[in-house]
Amino acid sequence: MSQVKIYGLRSHLTPIKSQLSDIIHSCVVDALHYPIDKRFHRFFPLEPDDYYYPSGERTERYTIIELSMFEGRTVAAKKQLIRLLFDRLDKEFGISNLDLEITIFETAKHNWGIRGLPGDELSLSYKVNV
Known part of the structure; x- marks a missing residue:
């Protein structure tokens, strides 16, 4: 089981929500050998006055992804998931x-x-034990 929460500015998340979900899911499927038909994503688009982050270091693209899952995945599998997310989200959305x-x-x-x-x-x- 894996559930994903995605937080970001509404102006950034809303236009890319569907594609972002596809990319995140592809990372989960590839790294955790997760079934393609099991997708549990929730988006939390926030207004600027509800979303504080360090100025100068982060931009309006600042995004937080939280994954809740059953325990049992190896450290290597979780690190692979993190690496795939960093790589694919940079390439696809900057x-x-x-x-x-x-x-x-x-x-x-x-x-x-x-x-x-x-x-x-x-x-x-x-x-689950991958």
């Missing part, structure tokens, strides 16, 4: 490394509730 922050939150499966069950009781169609 979101520089200074304008992108990524956080991965891992939680034990039993702390998730999905389809009426605790996560550790689910039958998944994909591997």
Whole structure:
């Protein structure tokens, strides 16, 4: 399981939301061997008075990506995901490394509730331990 939250200025996120979701999902699929049909993305477009970040260091493209997922992925897989996100978002949208922050939150499966069950009781169609 992996859920993604994307934060940024409304003026920046709204025009690229669909394509940004596609690129983020491609990174998750490639790095974590995640099923192509499992996409859980939520966008949080913010007005300038709701989004403070360091002036001079960041631009209006400043974007925060938070990924919540079952624990079990290797350090190598998570680092690969981070590298792919930095690379692809810079190439596709010009979101520089200074304008992108990524956080991965891992939680034990039993702390998730999905389809009426605790996560550790689910039958998944994909591997988590990659």
